[in-house]
Amino acid sequence: MRGQPVLVSDVSKSLNKDLWNPNSFSRDFNDEKNDLINCMTGEVLPNQPMRKFWEGFECVSKRLKDDDGKSMLLKLKDWPPGKRQAQPIL
Numbered sequence: 358m359r360g361q362p363v364l365v366s367d368v369s370k371s372l373n374k375d376l377w378n379p380n381s382f383s384r385d386f387n388d389e390k391n392d393l394i395n396c397m398t399g400e401v402l403p404n405q406p407m408r409k410f411w412e413g414f415e416c417v418s419k420r421l422k423d424d425d426g427k428s429m430l431l432k433l434k435d436w437p438p439g440k441r442q443a444q445p446i447l
Contacts, residue, residue: 383411392434
């Protein structure tokens with residue numbers, strides 16, 4: 358609520374690792390559209406299928422390429438979309 362990060366340790370022991378991996382996210386959000394950001398240039402790639410992000414998450418050869426043929430370093434913009442961001446407490 359205060360807009361401060363929270364650090365939680367040892368949760369991996371309690372999580373189903375089959376649900377928390379790039380393949381699972383790709384499967385669950387395959388064709389859902391979202392904006393991606395090329396971290397190298399700041400360019401926004403609007404309305405991209407989520408699978409384009411998740412398929413290249415661990416495998417550089419599957420990443421989207423820029424105009425020069427270099428693999429992009431991508432991040433999701435405002436995901437999940439439509440979620441309201443926490444407001445700082447003043």
